[in-house]
Amino acid sequence: MISIILEHQAWDGVAQGTEALLEKWHVEPGTQVSSGQILAEVVLIKTAYDILSPAVGTISEILVEKDSTFKPGQALATLVEG
Amino acid sequence: MSLGYGATAEQQWIRNILATPLKKAAWRFWLYPQPAVVLGASQKKIIEFNQDTALIPLLMRSSGGGAVLVGPWMLGLSIVLPISDKSHSESLMKTYEWLGKLLARQLHQLGVPCEALCPEQVKGSSTALAQWACYASASPWEIFHEGKKLVGLAQQRRANGILVSAGLLLSETPWRMLCHTLKQPEAEAEYLTTKTTSVQNILSYNDKNWLPTWIEAVHQELNNTLFLGSPGSVP
Numbered sequence: 272m273i274s275i276i277l278e279h280q281a282w283d284g285v286a287q288g289t290e291a292l293l294e295k296w297h298v299e300p301g302t303q304v305s306s307g308q309i310l311a312e313v314v315l316i317k318t319a320y321d322i323l324s325p326a327v328g329t330i331s332e333i334l335v336e337k338d339s340t341f342k343p344g345q346a347l348a349t350l351v352e353g
Numbered sequence: 354m355s356l357g358y359g360a361t362a363e364q365q366w367i368r369n370i371l372a373t374p375l376k377k378a379a380w381r382f383w384l385y386p387q388p389a390v391v392l393g394a395s396q397k398k399i400i401e402f403n404q405d406t407a408l409i410p411l412l413m414r415s416s417g418g419g420a421v422l423v424g425p426w427m428l429g430l431s432i433v434l435p436i437s438d439k440s441h442s443e444s445l446m447k448t449y450e451w452l453g454k455l456l457a458r459q460l461h462q463l464g465v466p467c468e469a470l471c472p473e474q475v476k477g478s479s480t481a482l483a484q485w486a487c488y489a490s491a492s493p494w495e496i497f498h499e500g501k502k503l504v505g506l507a508q509q510r511r512a513n514g515i516l517v518s519a520g521l522l523l524s525e526t527p528w529r530m531l532c533h534t535l536k537q538p539e540a541e542a543e544y545l546t547t548k549t550t551s552v553q554n555i556l557s558y559n560d561k562n563w564l565p566t567w568i569e570a571v572h573q574e575l576n577n578t579l580f581l582g583s584p585g586s587v588p
Contacts, residue, residue: 284446317418
Protein backbone atom coordinates (compact mmCIF):
# COMPACT_ATOMS: atom_id res chain seq x y z
CA MET A 272 0.00 0.00 0.00
CA ILE A 273 1.38 3.39 -1.02
CA SER A 274 0.17 6.72 0.36
CA ILE A 275 -0.26 9.32 -2.37
CA ILE A 276 1.04 12.70 -1.19
CA LEU A 277 2.08 16.04 -2.65
CA GLU A 278 5.85 15.61 -2.88
CA HIS A 279 7.78 17.01 0.09
CA GLN A 280 9.84 19.25 -2.22
CA ALA A 281 6.67 21.17 -3.15
CA TRP A 282 6.50 22.53 0.40
CA ASP A 283 10.13 23.77 0.46
CA GLY A 284 10.15 27.39 1.60
CA VAL A 285 6.38 27.48 2.10
CA ALA A 286 5.33 29.21 5.33
CA GLN A 287 4.33 26.93 8.18
CA GLY A 288 0.58 26.52 8.45
CA THR A 289 -0.02 26.92 4.71
CA GLU A 290 -2.37 24.33 3.24
CA ALA A 291 -2.96 23.19 -0.34
CA LEU A 292 -6.33 22.79 -2.05
CA LEU A 293 -7.42 19.58 -3.74
CA GLU A 294 -8.80 20.96 -6.98
CA LYS A 295 -9.75 17.84 -8.97
CA TRP A 296 -9.55 14.07 -8.85
CA HIS A 297 -8.89 12.22 -12.13
CA VAL A 298 -9.43 8.79 -10.50
CA GLU A 299 -11.74 7.11 -8.01
CA PRO A 300 -11.50 4.01 -5.81
CA GLY A 301 -11.00 0.98 -8.04
CA THR A 302 -9.33 2.89 -10.89
CA GLN A 303 -6.31 1.05 -12.27
CA VAL A 304 -3.44 3.42 -12.91
CA SER A 305 -0.04 3.36 -14.57
CA SER A 306 3.18 4.86 -13.24
CA GLY A 307 3.31 8.60 -13.97
CA GLN A 308 -0.43 8.87 -14.63
CA ILE A 309 -2.08 12.08 -13.39
CA LEU A 310 -4.20 11.22 -10.35
CA ALA A 311 -5.24 14.66 -9.12
CA GLU A 312 -4.67 18.40 -9.44
CA VAL A 313 -3.94 20.51 -6.38
CA VAL A 314 -3.19 24.21 -5.83
CA LEU A 315 -0.48 25.53 -3.49
CA ILE A 316 0.72 29.17 -3.42
CA LYS A 317 -0.94 30.07 -6.75
CA THR A 318 0.63 26.96 -8.27
CA ALA A 319 -1.43 24.25 -9.95
CA TYR A 320 0.24 20.89 -9.37
CA ASP A 321 -0.28 17.51 -11.03
CA ILE A 322 -0.16 14.60 -8.59
CA LEU A 323 1.32 11.63 -10.44
CA SER A 324 1.03 7.95 -9.65
CA PRO A 325 4.34 6.60 -8.29
CA ALA A 326 3.62 3.06 -9.50
CA VAL A 327 1.30 0.75 -11.39
CA GLY A 328 -1.66 -0.26 -9.24
CA THR A 329 -5.22 0.34 -8.15
CA ILE A 330 -6.56 3.30 -6.19
CA SER A 331 -8.01 1.84 -3.01
CA GLU A 332 -9.20 4.92 -1.14
CA ILE A 333 -9.59 8.67 -1.62
CA LEU A 334 -8.66 10.39 1.65
CA VAL A 335 -8.97 14.08 0.74
CA GLU A 336 -12.10 15.11 -1.10
CA LYS A 337 -12.29 17.64 -3.94
CA ASP A 338 -12.35 21.26 -2.67
CA SER A 339 -10.79 20.24 0.65
CA THR A 340 -7.46 21.49 1.93
CA PHE A 341 -4.56 19.39 3.18
CA LYS A 342 -1.29 19.75 5.08
CA PRO A 343 2.30 18.79 4.18
CA GLY A 344 2.76 15.03 4.22
CA GLN A 345 -0.98 14.32 4.47
CA ALA A 346 -2.07 11.28 2.45
CA LEU A 347 -4.46 12.18 -0.38
CA ALA A 348 -5.25 8.62 -1.42
CA THR A 349 -3.92 5.10 -1.13
CA LEU A 350 -2.66 2.93 -3.96
CA VAL A 351 -2.30 -0.85 -3.96
CA GLU A 352 0.66 -1.79 -6.15
CA GLY A 353 0.48 -4.35 -8.91
CA MET B 354 12.02 37.85 -29.19
CA SER B 355 8.66 36.10 -29.06
CA LEU B 356 5.58 38.29 -28.70
CA GLY B 357 1.95 37.17 -28.77
CA TYR B 358 -1.35 38.98 -28.60
CA GLY B 359 -4.47 38.30 -26.57
CA ALA B 360 -5.51 36.22 -23.58
CA THR B 361 -7.12 33.47 -25.67
CA ALA B 362 -3.95 32.96 -27.72
CA GLU B 363 -1.90 32.94 -24.51
CA GLN B 364 -3.96 30.19 -22.89
CA GLN B 365 -3.89 28.17 -26.12
CA TRP B 366 -0.08 28.53 -26.38
CA ILE B 367 0.26 27.27 -22.79
CA ARG B 368 -2.07 24.30 -23.38
CA ASN B 369 -0.27 23.35 -26.59
CA ILE B 370 3.24 23.59 -25.20
CA LEU B 371 2.42 21.57 -22.06
CA ALA B 372 0.58 18.88 -24.04
CA THR B 373 3.80 16.96 -24.68
CA PRO B 374 6.99 16.51 -22.62
CA LEU B 375 9.05 19.69 -22.77
CA LYS B 376 12.66 19.29 -23.95
CA LYS B 377 13.89 22.87 -23.52
CA ALA B 378 12.81 26.18 -22.03
CA ALA B 379 10.67 28.58 -24.04
CA TRP B 380 8.94 31.88 -23.33
CA ARG B 381 6.61 34.40 -24.85
CA PHE B 382 5.62 37.95 -23.95
CA TRP B 383 1.97 38.89 -24.28
CA LEU B 384 0.17 42.12 -25.06
CA TYR B 385 -3.60 42.35 -24.72
CA PRO B 386 -5.21 44.72 -27.22
CA GLN B 387 -8.69 43.87 -25.85
CA PRO B 388 -9.71 43.50 -22.20
CA ALA B 389 -10.61 40.10 -20.75
CA VAL B 390 -10.86 38.55 -17.30
CA VAL B 391 -8.63 35.52 -16.73
CA LEU B 392 -9.72 33.46 -13.74
CA GLY B 393 -7.59 31.13 -11.65
CA ALA B 394 -7.90 27.36 -11.59
CA SER B 395 -10.00 27.42 -8.42
CA GLN B 396 -12.49 30.03 -9.67
CA LYS B 397 -14.74 27.95 -11.94
CA LYS B 398 -17.82 29.02 -9.96
CA ILE B 399 -17.13 32.70 -10.70
CA ILE B 400 -17.08 32.02 -14.44
CA GLU B 401 -20.28 29.97 -14.26
CA PHE B 402 -22.04 32.75 -12.33
CA ASN B 403 -21.00 35.56 -14.69
CA GLN B 404 -20.60 33.94 -18.13
CA ASP B 405 -24.01 34.98 -19.47
CA THR B 406 -23.89 38.64 -18.41
CA ALA B 407 -20.23 39.59 -18.82
CA LEU B 408 -19.55 42.29 -21.42
CA ILE B 409 -15.93 41.22 -21.87
CA PRO B 410 -14.57 37.66 -22.34
CA LEU B 411 -14.11 35.48 -19.25
CA LEU B 412 -11.38 32.88 -19.57
CA MET B 413 -10.02 30.17 -17.30
CA ARG B 414 -6.32 29.54 -16.82
CA SER B 415 -4.87 26.34 -15.42
CA SER B 416 -2.61 28.04 -12.88
CA GLY B 417 -3.75 29.10 -9.43
CA GLY B 418 -4.45 32.53 -7.96
CA GLY B 419 -7.19 35.11 -8.33
CA ALA B 420 -8.89 36.91 -11.19
CA VAL B 421 -6.71 39.03 -13.51
CA LEU B 422 -8.04 41.80 -15.73
CA VAL B 423 -5.86 41.83 -18.84
CA GLY B 424 -5.91 44.65 -21.38
CA PRO B 425 -3.63 47.33 -22.85
CA TRP B 426 -2.51 48.16 -19.30
CA MET B 427 -0.70 44.83 -18.84
CA LEU B 428 2.32 42.93 -20.15
CA GLY B 429 2.21 39.17 -19.71
CA LEU B 430 5.13 36.76 -19.71
CA SER B 431 4.82 32.96 -19.92
CA ILE B 432 7.93 30.83 -19.38
CA VAL B 433 7.94 27.07 -19.67
CA LEU B 434 10.73 24.99 -18.16
CA PRO B 435 11.48 21.29 -18.57
CA ILE B 436 11.10 19.15 -15.45
CA SER B 437 14.82 18.38 -15.76
CA ASP B 438 15.82 22.07 -15.35
CA LYS B 439 16.62 21.76 -11.66
CA SER B 440 18.44 25.11 -11.40
CA HIS B 441 15.22 27.09 -11.90
CA SER B 442 12.46 24.63 -11.20
CA GLU B 443 13.62 22.55 -8.25
CA SER B 444 10.67 23.74 -6.17
CA LEU B 445 7.76 26.11 -6.74
CA MET B 446 9.29 28.70 -4.39
CA LYS B 447 12.66 28.61 -6.17
CA THR B 448 10.92 29.16 -9.50
CA TYR B 449 9.02 32.16 -8.10
CA GLU B 450 12.20 33.53 -6.52
CA TRP B 451 14.17 33.22 -9.74
CA LEU B 452 11.59 35.01 -11.89
CA GLY B 453 10.64 37.61 -9.25
CA LYS B 454 14.28 38.63 -8.78
CA LEU B 455 14.95 38.65 -12.53
CA LEU B 456 12.01 40.96 -13.27
CA ALA B 457 12.75 43.21 -10.27
CA ARG B 458 16.35 43.55 -11.52
CA GLN B 459 15.16 44.53 -14.99
CA LEU B 460 12.64 47.01 -13.57
CA HIS B 461 15.46 48.59 -11.53
CA GLN B 462 17.42 48.97 -14.76
CA LEU B 463 14.46 50.89 -16.14
CA GLY B 464 14.49 53.15 -13.07
CA VAL B 465 11.59 51.55 -11.22
CA PRO B 466 12.38 51.16 -7.50
CA CYS B 467 10.74 47.88 -6.51
CA GLU B 468 11.29 44.67 -4.60
CA ALA B 469 10.42 41.00 -5.03
CA LEU B 470 9.06 40.16 -1.58
CA CYS B 471 10.44 37.10 0.20
CA PRO B 472 8.05 34.72 2.04
CA GLU B 473 8.71 36.39 5.42
CA GLN B 474 7.68 39.76 3.99
CA VAL B 475 4.29 38.53 2.79
CA LYS B 476 3.54 36.39 5.84
CA GLY B 477 0.20 37.38 7.36
CA SER B 478 -0.56 39.85 4.57
CA SER B 479 -3.90 38.34 3.59
CA THR B 480 -6.26 40.85 2.05
CA ALA B 481 -9.45 41.98 3.77
CA LEU B 482 -11.22 42.90 0.52
CA ALA B 483 -11.29 41.55 -3.02
CA GLN B 484 -9.84 38.18 -2.02
CA TRP B 485 -10.97 36.90 -5.42
CA ALA B 486 -8.59 39.29 -7.26
CA CYS B 487 -4.94 38.43 -7.94
CA TYR B 488 -3.70 41.98 -7.46
CA ALA B 489 -5.37 42.47 -4.06
CA SER B 490 -3.02 40.07 -2.31
CA ALA B 491 0.70 39.43 -1.91
CA SER B 492 2.36 36.10 -2.62
CA PRO B 493 6.05 35.21 -2.25
CA TRP B 494 8.39 36.86 -4.77
CA GLU B 495 5.72 39.05 -6.34
CA ILE B 496 7.00 42.57 -7.02
CA PHE B 497 5.93 45.65 -5.08
CA HIS B 498 6.69 49.36 -5.16
CA GLU B 499 6.13 51.18 -1.86
CA GLY B 500 3.73 48.44 -0.71
CA LYS B 501 1.74 48.46 -3.94
CA LYS B 502 1.66 45.47 -6.24
CA LEU B 503 3.30 45.84 -9.63
CA VAL B 504 3.87 42.25 -10.81
CA GLY B 505 1.74 39.18 -10.07
CA LEU B 506 3.03 35.61 -10.49
CA ALA B 507 1.41 32.19 -10.91
CA GLN B 508 2.62 28.73 -11.79
CA GLN B 509 1.67 25.31 -13.13
CA ARG B 510 3.75 22.22 -12.37
CA ARG B 511 2.54 19.57 -14.78
CA ALA B 512 3.66 16.12 -15.80
CA ASN B 513 5.15 17.53 -19.03
CA GLY B 514 6.77 20.71 -17.75
CA ILE B 515 6.55 23.79 -15.58
CA LEU B 516 4.92 27.08 -16.49
CA VAL B 517 5.57 30.28 -14.58
CA SER B 518 3.59 33.36 -15.57
CA ALA B 519 3.98 37.03 -14.71
CA GLY B 520 1.73 40.03 -15.24
CA LEU B 521 3.30 43.52 -15.11
CA LEU B 522 0.97 46.52 -14.70
CA LEU B 523 2.10 49.01 -17.35
CA SER B 524 -0.46 51.75 -16.79
CA GLU B 525 -3.53 52.51 -14.70
CA THR B 526 -5.84 49.50 -14.54
CA PRO B 527 -9.63 50.05 -14.78
CA TRP B 528 -10.47 48.04 -11.68
CA ARG B 529 -14.11 49.15 -11.90
CA MET B 530 -14.36 47.16 -15.15
CA LEU B 531 -13.18 44.04 -13.30
CA CYS B 532 -15.57 44.54 -10.37
CA HIS B 533 -18.48 45.36 -12.67
CA THR B 534 -17.81 42.30 -14.85
CA LEU B 535 -17.72 39.97 -11.83
CA LYS B 536 -20.56 41.79 -10.01
CA GLN B 537 -18.35 42.81 -7.11
CA PRO B 538 -18.86 45.95 -4.98
CA GLU B 539 -17.51 49.27 -6.23
CA ALA B 540 -15.58 49.62 -2.96
CA GLU B 541 -13.41 46.70 -4.00
CA ALA B 542 -12.36 48.59 -7.14
CA GLU B 543 -11.27 51.50 -4.95
CA TYR B 544 -9.41 49.05 -2.72
CA LEU B 545 -7.61 47.54 -5.72
CA THR B 546 -6.64 51.05 -6.85
CA THR B 547 -5.00 51.70 -3.47
CA LYS B 548 -3.21 48.31 -3.48
CA THR B 549 -1.64 48.50 -6.95
CA THR B 550 0.59 50.72 -9.04
CA SER B 551 2.02 50.73 -12.57
CA VAL B 552 5.26 51.52 -14.38
CA GLN B 553 3.73 54.62 -15.98
CA ASN B 554 2.51 55.85 -12.62
CA ILE B 555 5.88 55.33 -10.93
CA LEU B 556 7.93 56.91 -13.73
CA SER B 557 5.33 59.54 -14.70
CA TYR B 558 5.51 58.33 -18.28
CA ASN B 559 2.69 59.20 -20.67
CA ASP B 560 3.44 56.50 -23.22
CA LYS B 561 4.84 52.98 -23.59
CA ASN B 562 7.76 53.84 -25.88
CA TRP B 563 10.10 52.28 -23.32
CA LEU B 564 8.38 48.88 -23.54
CA PRO B 565 10.01 47.27 -26.63
CA THR B 566 13.50 47.97 -25.28
CA TRP B 567 12.59 46.63 -21.85
CA ILE B 568 11.05 43.46 -23.32
CA GLU B 569 14.23 42.92 -25.34
CA ALA B 570 16.35 43.29 -22.18
CA VAL B 571 14.26 40.71 -20.31
CA HIS B 572 14.41 38.42 -23.33
CA GLN B 573 18.20 38.67 -23.39
CA GLU B 574 18.48 37.88 -19.68
CA LEU B 575 16.20 34.87 -20.06
CA ASN B 576 18.26 33.71 -23.02
CA ASN B 577 21.51 34.14 -21.12
CA THR B 578 20.16 32.48 -17.98
CA LEU B 579 18.28 29.55 -19.48
CA PHE B 580 20.50 28.73 -22.47
CA LEU B 581 23.94 30.15 -21.73
CA GLY B 582 24.11 29.49 -17.99
CA SER B 583 24.77 33.09 -16.96
CA PRO B 584 24.02 34.36 -13.45
CA GLY B 585 20.38 34.80 -12.60
CA SER B 586 19.64 31.35 -11.33
CA VAL B 587 18.76 30.87 -7.70
CA PRO B 588 21.79 29.54 -5.83
